[in-house]
Amino acid sequence: MSALFTQAFLTSLVLGALTAGIPLMLAGLGEQISEKAGVLNIGIEGMMLFGAYLGFLVAYHTGSVWLGFLGGGVGGLMVAAPMALFCIRMGLSQIVIGIALTLGAEGLTALLHHFQFAQSYPRLPAVETLAIPGLSSIPVIGPALFDRPPIVYLAVLAVAVTAYVFRRTQFGLALQAAGDKPAALDAAGVDVVRVRTVAVLTTGFLAGIGGAFISQIGAGIFVPFMTNGAGFIGIVLAMQARGRPFWVLCGALLFGACLSATTALQVAGVSIPTDIIQMLPFAAVLTVLVLFGRRASLPPALGTHYVRGAR
């Protein structure tokens, strides 16, 4: 047992938690913004996957990590835009369109990947890290937390920014109202459709970057269907966090740790079939739902289309 708790093991555990957790966090954060505004965004899985694909493609052709992440964000936006058009402007069912966008993104990315790379899976070069002086020399957590690609720090910063927007800005208030009582927001002279559109597009952008994180940093390659439910886990994170961005961060790291524990165990020489590893995050999600399901709270107007003047 003592061999398990070497420094290398612990470092790989924390590192794994972060690498697996950041995409979940970005998805959860994005979903939280949508949900706050009253949109249940089932299409987030498709947004992540398209972001993963486009981010990989851009990084592969330009060789730039930053352009890759931008591409990922744009990829997410490309799936979020139809969602905004169909669900918020035209008022189609958020669930039906969400399923459609996820299925479409799955099929389209697999198809495009097939036509571009056939059966080959080219690998991206490793992403450069940015060591924060001082902090990165702390044993165990130093190299795992403070010697990471810069996008990691930005992602954590996004949590703080979201929390600030939710709490301290007019727009945060408008988001909340769009989910709680859209009619009141409308009466106050704010365009509900516009607020919700901005929310969904932001979700797409964040989820797309999360997807690009998976393909560029997590795996270094693009494989069809590679997000494998990360977006759906993001939805659960958003539900359980009850509107608080920092809880999304904590939850995501917890799920990330759960994912990486098994990988770290494999590093330590304990062999576990990959299928069991793949079950863990979902088992964890369900456990959380069983234990705290009743406490999950969602805005009253979630999933409903707002029509001005309708009762």
Add this chain to the structure above:
Amino acid sequence: MSETTQIGSDALLARRSGARRERVRLVAMALGPVFGAIVMSGLVLLALGVDPIAYYGYVVDRGLINPYGLQATLTRMGPLLLIAAGLIVAFRAGIWNLGGDGQFLLSAVVVAALGPLMVPYFPVWMVLLIGLLVGAMVGAVWSLLPALLKAYQGVNEIITTLMMTFLGVSFANVLVKLFFRDPATTVPQTRTLVVADRLPRLFDTTVSSGLLIGLVAIMAVHLLMTRTAFGLKLRIVGANPRAAIHAGLNVPLLTMATFAISAALAGLAGAVEIMGVQGNVRADWNPAYSLTVVPLVFLARFNGFASIAFVFLFSVLSIGGESAARRTGVPNFFTLVVVAILLIMLGITEYLDQRRRAAGK
């Protein structure tokens, strides 16, 4: 509209023409999205540098015209109809059971493992019957957790059923690779149910009698939902859960029942696919039928008979698409794109129809 006012004196005639127009409208609203999706998907093919006419021609030939293709299409319909039946029950009761793939796959794995073991001890008909029952039960069991969470905790079932599907797909692999593995083969898969012990074929064709099971199930579900008190109760729960509580209905119990029926039908589909078509389950096999049947059921507006037509259409596309994948180099993922576009087209049609009717008022 003006036409109706002209002949407005003859009320009966007007009503009859109104009814006919309503029927035309329904057919147009069902077929419009289909044509739209075929055209849009054709554009996707064109963008990928594939000749859409040649592709669709090949799909129709291999899925519909070629006798072997047609038989494969009809066989494919069996499990799909069962899944559609399960979805109709759930959706009409307002429950989003999106976990059909997990329910289907786990049932398939358990039935595939159990079938060959029972063969030496029981007559074939009994093996098949037990297989079907076990399949239905496994499906229902896999929906128990989402059902309990929804009925008694109010946890959103979309999320929980999706999670159970991800969990179930991996779990099915664990079962195939670690527990039910056929020691005689090098690739991990379950033991194989020999052709003689599978569901009987219909007449002189290769069409599996799973098709009959599927047809019976979907018609039974249609009648259950439209003609019985139980179906009415479920529909009330679906239309307005609050009103259902005020009407004295035991909503949690009805929710549990809905999940059980819906998931049992998905499980039955798994059993039919294994005992009628596959014979065994290979590791990492997951046809993911359920999520692709969802749009078909929507297109049919939860109507059982209309669902049969759409499931047939999809089966042609799916069987033809599989042949076309080998021939034209367009992978089968293309069907996912078609289904996605179909769903969006359906939404747009609905939207246009609402606007047209609002304008007509």
